[in-house]
Amino acid sequence: MARPGRRPAKRPRPAANPTPAQPDASKEAPLELFGTIKQVFPSTTFAVELENGHTVLAHIAGRLRRHRIKLLLGDRVELEMSPYDLTKARIVYRYRAGEARRSH
Numbered sequence: 001m002a003r004p005g006r007r008p009a010k011r012p013r014p015a016a017n018p019t020p021a022q023p024d025a026s027k028e029a030p031l032e033l034f035g036t037i038k039q040v041f042p043s044t045t046f047a048v049e050l051e052n053g054h055t056v057l058a059h060i061a062g063r064l065r066r067h068r069i070k071l072l073l074g075d076r077v078e079l080e081m082s083p084y085d086l087t088k089a090r091i092v093y094r095y096r097a098g099e100a101r102r103s104h
Contacts, residue, residue: 030080033089034101037075048077048089056081058089069094078102 038055039047044065048058058079060071071077071094078093078101093102 028083030082030090033079033081035077035079037071037073037077040071040073044071046071046091048079048091050079056087056089058091061090061092064091064094 033050035048035050035056035058037046038049041047041057044060046058046060047055049055056079058077060069061080064071071091076095077091078095079089080092081089095101
């Protein structure tokens with residue numbers, strides 16, 4: 001019997017997001033591409049020309065926003081693109097002038 005004025009004891013909560021034993025195989029890895037910024041649109045959106053000549057619409061990744069990385073016309077960038085929509089991408093890295101490509 002609970003006493004009046006006292007809260008019941010708290011039960012331990014299960015882990016909110018347990019780590020899986022194996023990575024999720026249903027999720028496809030993004031495509032990693034390189035390109036050059038050809039046009040700047042409002043709200044940090046850019047037209048990026050890929051090395052193969054195609055042009056995609058790209059937005060800035062949150063990490064670049066957080067560190068206030070500025071992107072200008074002609075900058076070389078690294079992109080991540082979903083295999084499901086090949087017209088949109090996310091800019092994940094801006095190369096400095098003369099900088100070689102990163103190796104993963």
